[in-house]
Structure formats: structure tokens, C-alpha cells
Amino acid sequence: MVEEPEQSILxxxxxxxxxxxxxxxPRLLGNRCSGCQAYFFPKRYLxxxxxxxxxxxxxxxxxxxxxxxxCIVRVAPEGFTxxxxxxxxxxxEGPRIFSAITGIxxxxxxxxxxxxxxxxxxxKDLEGHDILGYKFRPTGGSSNA
Amino acid sequence: xxxxxxxxxxxxxxxxxxxxxxxELGREACWEAIEDANIPHLTIEAAYCGHARTGxxxxxxxxxxxxxxxxxxxxxxxISSVGNFxxxxxxxxxxxxxxxxxxxxxLVLAIGVEQLTARATKGKPLTxxxxxxxxxxxxxxxxxxxxxxxxxxxxxxxxxxxxxxxAVKNRKNACYNPRAQYRKKVSIEEVLNAPVIVDPLTLLSxxxxxxxxxxxxxxxxxxxxxxxxxxxxVAASVLRSGEYKQGREITSxxxxxxxxxxxxxxxxxxxxxIDVAEVHDCFTPAEILHYEDxxxxxxxxxxxxxxxxxxxxxxxxxxxxxxxxxAKGHPLGATGIAQIAEIVWQLREQAGERQVAGARIxxxxxxxxxxxxxxxxxxxxxxxxxLKKR
Numbered sequence: 001m002v003e004e005p006e007q008s009i010l011x012x013x014x015x016x017x018x019x020x021x022x023x024x025x026p027r028l029l030g031n032r033c034s035g036c037q038a039y040f041f042p043k044r045y046l047x048x049x050x051x052x053x054x055x056x057x058x059x060x061x062x063x064x065x066x067x068x069x070x071c072i073v074r075v076a077p078e079g080f081t082x083x084x085x086x087x088x089x090x091x092x093e094g095p096r097i098f099s100a101i102t103g104i105x106x107x108x109x110x111x112x113x114x115x116x117x118x119x120x121x122x123x124k125d126l127e128g129h130d131i132l133g134y135k136f137r138p139t140g141g142s143s144n145a
Numbered sequence: 146x147x148x149x150x151x152x153x154x155x156x157x158x159x160x161x162x163x164x165x166x167x168x169e170l171g172r173e174a175c176w177e178a179i180e181d182a183n184i185p186h187l188t189i190e191a192a193y194c195g196h197a198r199t200g201x202x203x204x205x206x207x208x209x210x211x212x213x214x215x216x217x218x219x220x221x222x223x224i225s226s227v228g229n230f231x232x233x234x235x236x237x238x239x240x241x242x243x244x245x246x247x248x249x250x251x252l253v254l255a256i257g258v259e260q261l262t263a264r265a266t267k268g269k270p271l272t273x274x275x276x277x278x279x280x281x282x283x284x285x286x287x288x289x290x291x292x293x294x295x296x297x298x299x300x301x302x303x304x305x306x307x308x309x310x311x312a313v314k315n316r317k318n319a320c321y322n323p324r325a326q327y328r329k330k331v332s333i334e335e336v337l338n339a340p341v342i343v344d345p346l347t348l349l350s351x352x353x354x355x356x357x358x359x360x361x362x363x364x365x366x367x368x369x370x371x372x373x374x375x376x377x378x379v380a381a382s383v384l385r386s387g388e389y390k391q392g393r394e395i396t397s398x399x400x401x402x403x404x405x406x407x408x409x410x411x412x413x414x415x416x417x418x419i420d421v422a423e424v425h426d427c428f429t430p431a432e433i434l435h436y437e438d439x440x441x442x443x444x445x446x447x448x449x450x451x452x453x454x455x456x457x458x459x460x461x462x463x464x465x466x467x468x469x470x471x472a473k474g475h476p477l478g479a480t481g482i483a484q485i486a487e488i489v490w491q492l493r494e495q496a497g498e499r500q501v502a503g504a505r506i507x508x509x510x511x512x513x514x515x516x517x518x519x520x521x522x523x524x525x526x527x528x529x530x531x532l533k534k535r
């Protein structure tokens with residue numbers, strides 16, 4: 001179930017395109033330095049590699065990645081319901097990014113698996129509204145092959 | 146820069162003491178250090194007080210040091226509070242070291258203190274300070290260390306049993322530490338079968354929250370010889386913050402590697418010279434990593450290092466003879482200076498049944514905080530200190 005865009009609460013503005021453009025789907029928003037070609041997520045003020053001023057350009061990052069490591073949370077902090085999976089996903093552009101992992105039996109998680117980006121509720125706010133954020137799930141949909 | 150010596154240490158028991166205020170805890174540790182140093186307390190010239198969470202949790206952001214010392218009748222001198230997450234106490238120690246090494250002061254007090262059990266969110270896992278977006282997405286310190294463990298097992302074949310050995314060793318050591326929070330042995334099976342917090346970490350793989358304080362008195366050579374016959378040399382006191390670097394692996398804390406390299410260089414020793422070490426075992430995989438990053442063994446060999454008994458008392462380097470964060474406890478700001486106290490007791494041969502025979506050179510290591518980043522998280526601060534027997 002997807003809410004109307006005007007009623008959606010995003011976990012943070014400017015992290016991803018939502019909703020995705022027709023035929024494209026959502027993308028993470030990062031930047032690339034026009035000076036040294038480094039990519040960053042989320043967007044930064046200044047290139048952390050070459051420190052040149054005014055070189056940061058907004059880019060849409062790949063929506064595909066590979067699982068570098070993960071964990072399964074069984075005792076949840078405030079606001080979350082266990083069990084859920086967290087991991088780091090390697091994007092082809094370079095950033096190794098933090099993400100919840102969804103759409104998979106937790107026991108099927110494997111380092112190295114191919115993942116794709118989705119926008120989904122990450123948690124609920126105090127009034128019970130969904131807060132949308134990005135997650136990754138196995139490529140090809142939420143069910144196992 | 147002058148040589149700096151520790152002439153007194155003090156430490157409260159660590160545990161859950163909701164009825165003891167942060168000021169009482171601090172006062173107790175300071176007074177023990179002052180008596181241990183055998184100095185008239187009004188000769189202290191400056192003080193640095195480390196605490197990590199007091200401001201947000203108990204309503205006094207600054208001035209904890211001033212309040213503790215006010216109770217002891219010490220005032221007027223320069224006093225500042227130092228915050229650096231779990232490395233707050235050791236950063237306060239380094240500030241005290243720098244104050245004496247620079248020649249500015251001759252006698253300085255370093256305090257580390259934390260009161261966590263009186264907090265409003267008691268009972269829930271402690272979330273990390275200042276990483277709000279990450280926390281809003283489900284991050285907490287055990288999730289990071291669990292991910293380190295998963296990758297370390299994948300890259301190097303480290304086993305859950307080897308991770309559990311860290312808890313078993315530190316619990317055993319704590320049986321001989323009258324100040325430790327948990328003083329009952331546990332077995333590998335008990336660690337593995339305890340309730341899972343974040344796979345592969347169980348309740349017994351994680352350090353507890355608690356309350357406590359520790360203090361150290363640092364001084365110059367002239368004053369050390371005047372007051373003490375058991376002074377300990379601070380051979381190195383190093384602080385680094387985590388560095389942003391894309392492409393780094395989660396299975397190392399680069400800041401530990403660099404801080405240790407600098408400390409070894411300054412102290413004129415190598416990792417093979419360290420007899421006893423207090424390292425930051427916030428979670429069992431952390432200690433495995435620290436063996437590697439501190440140079441006690443090669444990358445990937447941390448699991449074998451503990452399995453072969455090399456970090457036991459009597460092994461190549463006795464790690465966490467106090468029980469470490471896991472068993473001694475981890476009142477955040479107090480830890481850095483409690484580690485110093487343990488090494489001082491070891492080097493003075495005052496460690497009782499957990500004494501490392503012939504200990505001459507010791508090391509302390511603390512790591513704290515995370516940088517807010519959606520790329521691979523980096524720690525905010527790491528400290529490494531090397532102490533030598535006079």
C-alpha cells in the first residue's frame with residue numbers, strides 16, 4: 001500500500017526521489033565531485049577527497065547493490081519491532097551504505113547477495129503515521145527464487 | 146615536553162547504584178586517588194572531568210567537575226568537563242597529561258564519571274549519542290558490532306565460540322576484581338544460549354550499563370619523587386578521531402591502528418613489549434578486532450589468538466585483567482580512567498589474584514561514538530595510552 005505523496009512523511013528530505021519517475025522507480029540522491037569523480041551518499045557540502053569548492057553535483061545513484069554485511073536485530077530499540085535486518089550495501093559507484101534489508105526470510109540473508117532499492121515505511125511516528133525511508137531487498141522482487 | 150607520572154589512582158565499584166548521585170561517585174573516586182597519591186589535596190592545580198551522557202540524561206551539561214570538587218573543598222582552580230563518548234575519561238586523562246607535559250601545571254587531577262541507571266529510558270538498550278538519522282533508521286551500537294562480527298566470520302572464519310571466549314575470559318578475570326560489576330564465571334554454552342540481542346550477539350556478548358567513577362593524579366618528575374615511591378610513567382597518551390575513507394573494511398577500526406602506531410612510536414616500544422592491556426570490549430567481537438588493530442596478532446587472527454590462550458593472564462599479553470567493559474562494567478565516562486587504574490595496579494604489583502607476573506609495560510585503549518553517516522559508520526574517538534613501570 002502506497003500513500004498519496006502529499007501525506008507521506010519522509011525520514012529525511014533529499015535522501016531519495018519519491019515517488020520515482022514513471023518507468024524508473026525511486027533512486028537515492030547523492031553527489032559526485034566534478035573535480036575528482038568521487039561519489040557520496042548522502043549529499044555533502046564539500047568533496048571529502050579533494051576539498052575543492054563548488055564541485056558537488058547532485059546525482060541519482062544506482063538502485064542496485066551487493067550486501068557487504070548484515071545483522072538481525074532481535075531486541076529492538078524504541079520505535080522498532082524485532083526481528084528486522086540491517087546491513088551495508090555496496091553501490092557500484094563506491095559508497096558502502098547503511099540500509100534496512102527487507103523482503104526476505106531472515107535466515108536466507110547472505111553476504112554477497114544482489115539487492116535493489118525500495119521505498120517503504122521504516123517505522124511509525126507517535127501518531128501512528130508511516131515514516132518512509134529507503135530499504136534494499138533481493139533483486140527480482142520480495143519472494144525467493 | 147616533560148615526562149609525566151601517575152602517583153595516585155582511585156575507582157569506585159562499578160554497578161547499578163541509582164541512589165548514588167554522579168557527584169557522590171566522583172567524590173569517592175577522587176578522594177581515593179588523593180589518598181593514594183599521599184598529597185595534600187589543596188595542592189591540585191587543575192582538573193579535567195570526563196563524562197559522556199550526563200548532560201542529556203540528568204540535566205547538567207557542563208560543570209560536573211566543578212560540582213564534584215566543590216564537595217571536596219577544591220575550587221578556584223581551572224576545571225573543565227570533557228566529552229568524547231566512551232573515550233571521555235581517557236580524553237580527560239590525556240588533557241591532564243598534556244597539562245603537565247607542557248609544563249603549565251605540576252599536579253593535575255583527571256576524573257571520569259557516569260551515572261546511567263537513574264536515567265529515564267532505563268531498561269531499553271542505550272542508543273548512540275548524536276546519530277539521530279541512523280538511530281531513526283534502526284541503528285544502535287550492538288547492530289554495528291554484530292555486523293563487524295558477521296563480516297569477520299565471513300572473511301576470516303572466526304567462530305561464535307571464539308567470540309564467546311572473550312566474555313568467558315573477562316568474566317573469569319572479574320572474579321578477582323572486587324570493584325567489578327559481574328563477578329560470576331560463565332561458560333561458552335551460557336554465552337551462546339543467552340537471549341539474542343542482535344545476531345550473533347547475545348546478552349552476555351554485550352557490556353552492561355552501570356554507574357561509577359575513577360580518578361588519576363598526574364605530576365612532574367620532581368613532585369613524583371617528592372610524594373611517591375610507586376609512580377608510574379605515562380610513556381604515551383594518544384587521541385585520534387575516526388577518518389572518513391571510502392572503501393575501508395568494517396573488520397578494522399583504522400583509528401585504533403593509527404593511534405596505536407603513534408603511541409608505540411612515542412613510547413619507544415612495540416606491541417610485543419606490552420605485558421598487560423585494557424582494551425575496549427564493549428561487545429565480544431570488538432576485543433577480537435582490537436587484538437589485530439593493536440598489533441598483538443595479524444589481521445584475521447584474532448579468533449585464533451584468544452582460542453590459543455594468548456590473551457589470558459599468563460599468555461603473550463594479558464588482556465582485560467580487570468574484567469573489561471563486559472564484566473567490570475562500562476559507566477561510559479569512567480571507563481577510560483578505570484583502565485588506567487587497572488594498569489597502574491598491575492605495574493605496581495597491587496592486582497592481587499589477577500596480577501600479571503613481572504608486568505612492566507601496559508596499554509589502555511578506548512573507542513567511542515559514531516560519526517553520523519549513511520556510509521560505513523566510523524568511530525568518533527580512539528585513545529591509546531602506554532604506561533611503564535618507573
